Amino acid sequence: MLNYIFGAIIILSVVFGIVTGNGSRLADSVIDGAKESVSLLTTMAGMMLLWSGIMEIASRGGFTKVIGKALSPVLNKLFKNVKKDSKALNYISMNVSANLLGLGNAATPFGLSAMSELHKLNNNDEKASDDMVTFVVMNTASIQIMPTMVGTLRQSYGSAAPFDILPCVWISSACALAVGLTLSKLLRR
Amino acid sequence: MEFIMPLFIAVVAVFGLIKKVPLFDAFVAGAKDGIRILVKIAPTIVGLIVAVDMLKASGFTDMICQTVTPLADWLGFPKEIVPMVLLRPISGGGSTALLTNIYKDFGPDSFAGKVASVLAGSTETTFYAIAVYFGSVKVKKTRHTLIAALSADLTAAITAVLSVRLFLN
Numbered sequence: 001m002l003n004y005i006f007g008a009i010i011i012l013s014v015v016f017g018i019v020t021g022n023g024s025r026l027a028d029s030v031i032d033g034a035k036e037s038v039s040l041l042t043t044m045a046g047m048m049l050l051w052s053g054i055m056e057i058a059s060r061g062g063f064t065k066v067i068g069k070a071l072s073p074v075l076n077k078l079f080k081n082v083k084k085d086s087k088a089l090n091y092i093s094m095n096v097s098a099n100l101l102g103l104g105n106a107a108t109p110f111g112l113s114a115m116s117e118l119h120k121l122n123n124n125d126e127k128a129s130d131d132m133v134t135f136v137v138m139n140t141a142s143i144q145i146m147p148t149m150v151g152t153l154r155q156s157y158g159s160a161a162p163f164d165i166l167p168c169v170w171i172s173s174a175c176a177l178a179v180g181l182t183l184s185k186l187l188r189r
Numbered sequence: 190m191e192f193i194m195p196l197f198i199a200v201v202a203v204f205g206l207i208k209k210v211p212l213f214d215a216f217v218a219g220a221k222d223g224i225r226i227l228v229k230i231a232p233t234i235v236g237l238i239v240a241v242d243m244l245k246a247s248g249f250t251d252m253i254c255q256t257v258t259p260l261a262d263w264l265g266f267p268k269e270i271v272p273m274v275l276l277r278p279i280s281g282g283g284s285t286a287l288l289t290n291i292y293k294d295f296g297p298d299s300f301a302g303k304v305a306s307v308l309a310g311s312t313e314t315t316f317y318a319i320a321v322y323f324g325s326v327k328v329k330k331t332r333h334t335l336i337a338a339l340s341a342d343l344t345a346a347i348t349a350v351l352s353v354r355l356f357l358n
Contacts, residue, residue, distance in 0.1 A: 005280060009240040017247030025246040033242030037235040040289060041227065049223040056219020058201045061208035105226070112325045119326040127330040128323065133337070136322045140278075140315040140338035141345075146197060147310030153289060154306055159297035163193055165306045168352035172311035175348040180341030187333035 043156035044149075051148045055103055064106070067097035078181070079131050081121065088117035092135060102144040111139055130188050137184045141177040145170075233282040241286035266350055269294070269301040273308065274346045278315035278339060285309070303357055307349040312342050 017026035058064075071093055072084075082088045091114035098107035114135060122129035128136075147169055154162040205212050244250055254268045261268040273287040291305045315338045323331050 005283065006236065006240055009244050013240075013243040013247035013249055016249045016252075017243070020248045022246060022248045026243060029242040029246035030239060033239035034235060036242070036289075037238035040238070041231055041234060045224070045227055048227050049220040052223025052226065053216035053218075053220035054198055054201055056222065057205040057210055057212055057215045060215045061201075061205045061210045063201070063204065105222070108321070111322060115322050115326050119328065126328055128328050128332050128334065132323075132326075132328065133332055133334045136319055136331075136334050137337045137341065139322060140313050140318045140334075141341050142311050142313045144310065146194075149285075150288075150306050150310045151194070153285075153292065154297040154302075157289070157292035157297045159302075162297070164357065165303055165310065165353075166193065168303070168307045168349065168356055169310035171352045172307050172345050172348040176311055176341040176345035179344040180337050183337035183340050184333065187337060 040153075040156065044152050047148065047152040047155070051102075051152075055101060058101060059098075059103060059106060063101065064094055064097040064103075067100060068093035071096055078134060081129070081131050082118070086117070088114060088121060091117055096138065096143070099139070099143050100145050102146055102148060107139075111135075130184075133188075134181065134184045137180045138177070141180050142173055143177060144173070230282070234285070237280070237282040238286040238289065241283065241290060245290060265354075266346075267301045267304055270305045270308065273305055277308065277312050278342050281314040281317065284314075300353065300358060303353045304349050307353055308346055311345045311349065315339065315342055 013026065017023055068090075072089070075089060075093055075096065076084055079089060079092065082092070091110050095107050095110035095114055098104075098110055115132065118129060118132045118135060122132065147166075150165070150169075151162045154165075202212060205215065250272050253272060257271050258268050260266075261271060269291055273284050273291070276287060277284040288305050288309050291301055295301045297303075297306065315335075319331060319334055319338065323329075323334070
């Protein structure tokens with residue numbers, strides 16, 4: 001997918017740029033873009049390292065399990081065909097709590113295990129079950145408590161209060177998740 | 190809100206101490222992972238930022254923005270972030286590149302900058318997640334997943350504008 005997007009962007013911008021007489025700006029943008037991307041990476045590096053370290057402390061202390069326990073009543077309601085204390089629900093709750101903490105790298109393996117358990121419950125059908133749809137929709141919505149990446153980026157571009165967006169992020173995530181989950185329920189047939 | 194970050198770090202540290210986690214060892218191990226992630230995303234970021242910068246310099250994004258201006262204005266939607274709304278579900282790196290572009294042009298504390306930030310923080314790369322999760326179990330019929338997920342993305346775009354307008358302006 002990205003291969004086509006990348007190719008299309010490059011070809012489109014060269015053709016469009018030359019036709020509209022933006023050729024010299026286009027030439028500058030190649031050099032500036034490359035330079036800028038590396039300086040962005042270096043400004044992000046410190047925060048990424050710091051944050052990964054902090055979150056490692058949290059996950060070694062079992063933060064995900066604590067959150068998972070708190071979430072289990074909600075998850076039980078959402079996934080009706082999954083038994084309480086089953087492997088599937090356990091993986092789902094680990095996936096959700098890792099996502100909440102912004103541990104994307106930890107969330108994906110849990111999520112893949114959850115999918116394989118849900119697939120078994122669905123008799124390995126090649127058609128998705130209701131629970132699988134609900135679970136994937138949850139993972140396409142962002143439920144991160146601390147969007148560190150965005151905060152770091154804002155800071156590196158000189159924001160006065162990089163995290164002042166937090167309440168808006170929470171509201172927006174909650175609304176998006178609510179719509180996603182509602183539709184994943186309503187559109188079942 | 191400015192204390193939330195140090196406060197969160199303190200909470201994690203206290204939690205780690207109670208659970209007898211070797212704080213500094215764990216921190217160092219985690220930070221090592223952090224640099225690995227950074228190295229892993231570096232080529233993507235460089236490639237996509239250059240591509241997006243080229244697209245902007247060619248005048249193409251301006252044209253798109255101008256085309257959607259009447260509709261965006263009518264909806265009260267900042268036209269500067271329309272390209273990002275469109276790219277967000279498809280490519281995480283690409284939308285990050287657009288996000289930094291918005292910061293550069295309008296500033297991270299501008300209205301467009303804030304809305305783009307909220308949008309980036311409250312959405313995921315929808316197509317990627319669907320492909321990875323359903324691909325892992327070889328499920329081809331994903332039924333209503335895509336429509337539900339994309340409606341959620343659209344909701345996020347609308348609530349991003351509304352919440353920033355209500356609480357941050």
